Amino acid sequence: MARKQGSHSDITGPKVREAALKLIAQHGYAAVSMRQIAAEVGVQAGALYNYTADKQSLLFDIVLDHMEELSAALKKVDLSGSPWSALEAFIRFHIVFHVPRVEQVFISYMELRNLDPDNFAVIEGRRRDYEQVLAGILKAGKESGDFTITDPRITSIALIGMLTAIPQWYREGGRLPLSEIEEIYWGIVRRSVTT
Amino acid sequence: MARKQGSHSDITGPKVREAALKLIAQHGYAAVSMRQIAAEVGVQAGALYNYTADKQSLLFDIVLDHMEELSAALKKVDLSGSPWSALEAFIRFHIVFHVPRVEQVFISYMELRNLDPDNFAVIEGRRRDYEQVLAGILKAGKESGDFTITDPRITSIALIGMLTAIPQWYREGGRLPLSEIEEIYWGIVRRSVTT
DNA sequence: TTTTCAAATGAACGTTTGTTCAGTTAAAGG
DNA sequence: CCTTTAACTGAACAAACGTTCATTTGAAAA
Numbered sequence: 001m002a003r004k005q006g007s008h009s010d011i012t013g014p015k016v017r018e019a020a021l022k023l024i025a026q027h028g029y030a031a032v033s034m035r036q037i038a039a040e041v042g043v044q045a046g047a048l049y050n051y052t053a054d055k056q057s058l059l060f061d062i063v064l065d066h067m068e069e070l071s072a073a074l075k076k077v078d079l080s081g082s083p084w085s086a087l088e089a090f091i092r093f094h095i096v097f098h099v100p101r102v103e104q105v106f107i108s109y110m111e112l113r114n115l116d117p118d119n120f121a122v123i124e125g126r127r128r129d130y131e132q133v134l135a136g137i138l139k140a141g142k143e144s145g146d147f148t149i150t151d152p153r154i155t156s157i158a159l160i161g162m163l164t165a166i167p168q169w170y171r172e173g174g175r176l177p178l179s180e181i182e183e184i185y186w187g188i189v190r191r192s193v194t195t
Numbered sequence: 196m197a198r199k200q201g202s203h204s205d206i207t208g209p210k211v212r213e214a215a216l217k218l219i220a221q222h223g224y225a226a227v228s229m230r231q232i233a234a235e236v237g238v239q240a241g242a243l244y245n246y247t248a249d250k251q252s253l254l255f256d257i258v259l260d261h262m263e264e265l266s267a268a269l270k271k272v273d274l275s276g277s278p279w280s281a282l283e284a285f286i287r288f289h290i291v292f293h294v295p296r297v298e299q300v301f302i303s304y305m306e307l308r309n310l311d312p313d314n315f316a317v318i319e320g321r322r323r324d325y326e327q328v329l330a331g332i333l334k335a336g337k338e339s340g341d342f343t344i345t346d347p348r349i350t351s352i353a354l355i356g357m358l359t360a361i362p363q364w365y366r367e368g369g370r371l372p373l374s375e376i377e378e379i380y381w382g383i384v385r386r387s388v389t390t
Numbered sequence: 391t392t393t394t395c396a397a398a399t400g401a402a403c404g405t406t407t408g409t410t411c412a413g414t415t416a417a418a419g420g
Numbered sequence: 421c422c423t424t425t426a427a428c429t430g431a432a433c434a435a436a437c438g439t440t441c442a443t444t445t446g447a448a449a450a
Contacts (some may be wrong), residue, residue, distance in 0.1 A: 003204070007449075018417075028308060030225035034438060047398050056440065060347055110254070148279050148350065148386075150379045158383055161360030162353050184345045188353055191343075192387035204427075229408060241410075242428050250408065392450080399444070406437065414429070420422090 009050065009170045012034040015041045020058045025103035029114040059111060060119045061169050067126040073097055074133065083141030090134055091189050094163050095182050102167040109164065131156055138193070147193040159189055204245065206376060209234045211246045215253045220298035224254050224309045255314045261299040262321040266336050268292055269328065280338030285329055286384050290377050297362040304359065326351055333388070342388040354384055 019040035023032045034055055038045040052058050077093045079086040098105050112120060135156040141147035149155045163185065170181060214235035218227045229250055233240040247253050272288045274281040293300050306317060330351040336342035344350045358380060365376060 012397080013240075026308070028223065028225055030223055033436075044399055045438085046400075049439070050422085051395065103235065113221070114226065131257065139394095150382060151371070154376070154379050155383065157364055158357050161363075165352065165356030167386060168356075170386035176346070179348070184349050185343060185353065188350065188387045191389060192298065192383045228406075230406085231430080237428055238427095240408085241430075244409070245427065394447105394449075395445105396423085396447100397445085399442105401441095403440080405426100407435080408433100410433080410441100412429105413429095413431105417424105417426090419424075 012041065012043065012047070016048055016121075017058075017061070021062055021107070024059065024062065024111065025106045029107075037108045054103070055148065056116055056119070059107070060115060061112070062104065063108050063115065063119075063123050066101070066108050067123060070097065070130060074130070079133070080134045083137060083144055086137045087141065087147075087189070087193070088186060090137055091159070091186055092182055095166065095185060096178075098164065099167055099170055099178060099181075105164060105167050131160060133145050134160065135180065137145070141193065148195045149193050156195070159192070162188070169170050198244045207236065207238065207242070207245050211243055212256070213254075216298050216302070217245055218336065219254065219257065219306065220301045220353055221270075224302075224306045225334055235383075244347065249273070251311055251314070254302070255310060256265045257299065258303050258310065259305070260313075261296070261303050262318060262325075267293065272331065278332060278339055282336065282342075282384070283381060284389070285332055286354070286381055287357070287377055288332050289355070290380060292368060293359065294319050294373055294376070300359060300362050326355060329355065335390065343390045350388070354367070354387070357383070 016037065019037045023037055024034075026121070033129060034048055037058075038048055048050045052061075056171050074093065076099075079089055081089075095097075108123075112123065115118075115123060131153075135152045138147060138149060138152035138155050142149055142152055166185070167179065170178075176184075211320055214232045215227075218232055218235060221227075227279060230241055231241045231245055232253075233272060236243070247256070269288065272284050274284060276284075295389070303318075303380075307318065326348075330347045333342060333347035333350050337344055361376065361380070365373075368374075371379075
């Protein structure tokens with residue numbers, strides 16, 4: 001079989017990435033085989049190698065894409081105002097960006113150790129950049145006297161840790177709508193940086 | 196070779212569990228082979244089956260032991276006082292208990308999906324129990340007017356998510372001593388539940 | 391209609407996997 | 421000193437792994 005109804009690699013390529021995303025998020029990188037991914041796509045294992053160099057690239061591409069979408073989206077957020085408005089904008093952005101991306105978040109936090117050392121270094125750098133945006137906001141707010149916090153870096157890690165756990169339990173159509181989650185978390189963060 | 200210098204399964208048994216803990220935390224359950232674990236112990240792969248029924252039990256035992264130590268230790272904490280003292284006691288307990296147990300925490304949060312369904316159900320129940328202790332404290336504090344929080348359950352998940360991330364970055368002998376970490380986090384939590 | 395070639399097949403490769411088990415070893419019990 | 425037996429070896433098993441590649445397919449171009 002080949003090229004049925006006007007289709008070709010423009011169809012299968014994305015399908016491969018989607019299948020990899022879904023299955024790796026579900027079972028973990030090491031636990032998923034190329035044959036499972038191929039079956040999900042509806043193709044034989046050998047055909048995957050028309051779309052990826054190897055299994056490792058499948059993982060790296062998922063994580064790198066996620067980090068690049070994240071920083072591209074963050075760039076569009078206005079963080080130029082007061083520490084308070086910057087913090088609120090950052091927190092709400094983080095929640096809204098991460099919640100619909102359960103699978104990417106899961107993979108980006110759990111499968112880092114399955115990245116080859118070179119790939120890992122790339123990703124860790126991006127992550128630190130992101131963390132430092134929040135740390136910078138907290139530092140500015142501490143210096144201006146807006147926030148009463150002890151350590152901006154620890155606080156930023158703590159807050160991101162808290163926020164990143166959301167997609168792990170949040171389910172669309174659950175007890176609370178996303179907008180309410182946003183309010184609750186922003187409330188926690190807001191209070192946590194003041195006396 | 197067998198039984199050298201008064202040794203036997205009392206030596207090898209714990210060694211097997213330690214090797215499994217170390218290697219699974221490092222590389223992940225699916226990525227670690229029985230042969231790797233055996234090599235770490237200093238034994239052939241077949242010998243492991245004197246100490247574990249199979250690979251799955253190795254994982255389940257680690258996670259279950261962790262959860263049982265956790266609830267046993269929590270039982271000794273005095274949570275009978277005011278919501279404020281109960282919350283402080285719980286938070287400090289959580290930090291002090293989890294920080295020296297990096298590997299168990301890592302495994303207990305990352306490898307849940309590699310548990311057989313039956314085993315998973317057991318662990319998830321224990322986890323919910325623990326979460327609900329904190330949720331109970333928050334609920335009591337909300338009703339007494341001590342805490343200004345919107346949703347005790349969400350808040351408890353948020354706080355535990357934040358606290359559980361600590362061992363992932365905390366390194367003994369790092370920039371901050373454990374006692375300081377404890378203070379910083381307790382500060383964040385304390386402020387986060389008040390106006 | 392015939393030619394072309396991207397796309398996919400399916401078999402094959404060398405490894406590695408979890409697990410079993412008959413056989414070996416050496417410390418402890420009589 | 422001889423017997424027992426817990427502890428371990430080392431080979432073997434079928435199955436699954438990631439990856440390669442000659443071959444087949446069928447829609448589109450000529």
